Amino acid sequence: MPIPLDAAEVLNREFLEIRARLLHLAASLDRLDRAEGAVHDDPRLAKIRAGLEILGGVESERAERIQLLFSRPYDANWVKSLGVERRG
Amino acid sequence: MYYLDPHIHMVSRVTDDYETLAKMGCVAVSEPAFWAGFDRGSVDGFRDYFRQLTEFETKRASWYGIQHYTWLCINAKEAENVSLSREVIAMIPEFLDKPGVLGIGEIGLNKNTKNEATIFLEHLDLAAKTDELILIHTPHLEDKYQGTRMILDMLNDDRRLEHHRVLVDHVEEHTIRAVLDDGYWAGMTLYPTSKCTPERAVDMIEMYGPERLMVNSAGDWGPSKPTAVPDFILAMRLRGHGESLIRRVVYENPVKFFSQSRNFDFTPPETYEAVG
Ligand SMILES: [Zn+2]
Numbered sequence: 242m243p244i245p246l247d248a249a250e251v252l253n254r255e256f257l258e259i260r261a262r263l264l265h266l267a268a269s270l271d272r273l274d275r276a277e278g279a280v281h282d283d284p285r286l287a288k289i290r291a292g293l294e295i296l297g298g299v300e301s302e303r304a305e306r307i308q309l310l311f312s313r314p315y316d317a318n319w320v321k322s323l324g325v326e327r328r329g
Numbered sequence: 330m331y332y333l334d335p336h337i338h339m340v341s342r343v344t345d346d347y348e349t350l351a352k353m354g355c356v357a358v359s360e361p362a363f364w365a366g367f368d369r370g371s372v373d374g375f376r377d378y379f380r381q382l383t384e385f386e387t388k389r390a391s392w393y394g395i396q397h398y399t400w401l402c403i404n405a406k407e408a409e410n411v412s413l414s415r416e417v418i419a420m421i422p423e424f425l426d427k428p429g430v431l432g433i434g435e436i437g438l439n440k441n442t443k444n445e446a447t448i449f450l451e452h453l454d455l456a457a458k459t460d461e462l463i464l465i466h467t468p469h470l471e472d473k474y475q476g477t478r479m480i481l482d483m484l485n486d487d488r489r490l491e492h493h494r495v496l497v498d499h500v501e502e503h504t505i506r507a508v509l510d511d512g513y514w515a516g517m518t519l520y521p522t523s524k525c526t527p528e529r530a531v532d533m534i535e536m537y538g539p540e541r542l543m544v545n546s547a548g549d550w551g552p553s554k555p556t557a558v559p560d561f562i563l564a565m566r567l568r569g570h571g572e573s574l575i576r577r578v579v580y581e582n583p584v585k586f587f588s589q590s591r592n593f594d595f596t597p598p599e600t601y602e603a604v605g
Contacts, residue, residue: 244535245569304529308503312474313441319479323443327450 266293330572331598332579333357334558335586336435336464336498336516336545339386339397340378346548346555351393353559356598359587360386361400361435361464366550368407372416375403376423383427396595398587400434400464401425408439408448418451425459431590432456434464435498438476441468450483457489462590465497467504469524477504481511494589498545501525505533509541514586518547519557527557527564534565539577543586 246254270289273280280286288310295306316322331354339347339360350358360382362375369375382399390397401424403417424430436452438445456463465484468476480497484490492512500508500515501524508515517530525533530544548555558579565575587593 242535242538302502304532305502308501309474311471312503313471315475315478317482319441319475320446320482323446325443325446325450 330354330562330576330579331356332558332562333359333583333587334546334548334555335359335496335543335583336361336518336547337555338363338547338549339390340381341550342548342555344389344392347390347393347395350555351395353556355395355558357396357398357583357595358390359398359400359431359464359583361466362402362404363435363466363549364404364406368410369413372413372420375417376420379421379424383424383430387429394601396429398429398431398593400432400462401430402433402436402452403448404435405437405439405445405449405466405468408445409442411444411447414448415451418448418455421455422459425461426592428592428594430592431587432462432464433459434462434496435466436463437466438468438480439466439472441472441476441479446479446483449480453483453487453490457487462587463490463495465495467497467499469499473499473501474503477507481507481513484513485511493541496543496586499524499547500533502529502533505537509537512541514541514543514582516543516545518545519554519561520547521552521554527561530561531564531568531570534570534574534578535568539574539582541582541586542578543582544578 291310292307295303295310334350334355337358337360339358362378362382379401382401386399387397401421403414408414421433433452433456436449438449453463465480467473467480484495493514496514496516497508498516499518505515517533518524519527519530534542544558544561546555546557547553548557554560562575562579584595587595
């Protein structure tokens with residue numbers, strides 16, 4: 242489906258919002274640095290870093306890829322591995 | 330603009346919310362059975378809940394000219410109690426011919442467990458045997474992708490089910506394509522914390538088109554916004570979309586899907602007559 246706004250309009254409208262969200266992220270990461278204790282081996286941090294790489298890349302469908310990054314994997318054999326039985 | 334909210338839990342909302350919805354153009358709501366915030370202790374607890382959904386909520390909605398429809402089931406969270414779930418499933422047919430009951434829902438998965446899947450399959454069996462529409466809840470956050478794929482596996486496996494009679498709710502960027510590709514209806518839920526924003530819902534309309542797609546608020550007892558569908562309408566307008574496309578998503582699509590139920594006796598607002 243064609244989208245009504247062109248790229249220049251989208252950028253004009255969203256520039257300040259994107260800037261604000263980048264600052265929000267930057268301040269959150271700084272806060273994490275300033276806090277006592279270490280979480281460098283927490284797997285959630287690795288996910289955050291991988292998410293930032295998706296944002297920084299040129300490839301499209303970033304929202305879908307970020308969603309998948311934060312998703313548990315799907316196992317096509319789940320019926321068997323969970324031991325689900327069908328009645329009737 | 331007139332619209333329907335195809336997924337909203339009005340039992341958790343105050344009467345003032347009905348008034349606000351009516352003022353914003355809401356002409357009908359569809360309310361799936363869900364988790365009350367605590368596990369109910371007996372089948373009679375569910376029987377009373379189903380009476381509230383089919384009797385009192387219909388009346389309360391009508392005070393503001395809103396048509397109220399509902400769906401019945403035991404939700405995925407309480408499905409962990411398999412024996413209670415089976416009692417509830419056996420009791421549901423008492424209510425299936427009541428006015429405004431559109432089908433079985435919102436069934437689905439929560440943590441993608443064996444018991445949840447077992448009870449989901451038993452609900453599908455009930456819906457197939459009673460020829461009811463189905464409304465599905467997909468899990469949140471990290472469980473959504475896995476759970477949605479599992480749900481699609483179970484739906485696709487049951488040859489009795491017609492895909493255009495099933496609505497899969499709470500789709501997001503990573504689950505919407507699979508749901509639509511398999512021929513099901515999809516609902517996008519606008520929810521402040523765990524789900525989708527109006528802007529992302531507009532993105533998905535732009536990417537996938539309006540066919541078999543709806544938006545809802547899933548307003549409930551948590552931090553949620555019962556007026557999320559009007560937020561979506563405004564977001565669509567600000568992005569330059571025309572009124573006919575917006576109306577298709579928020580009005581014509583839910584009417585088309587619900588019209589497949591024998592209990593959807595909808596009165597279009599254009600035909601309302603002055604009283605007296
Ligand atoms: Zn719900």
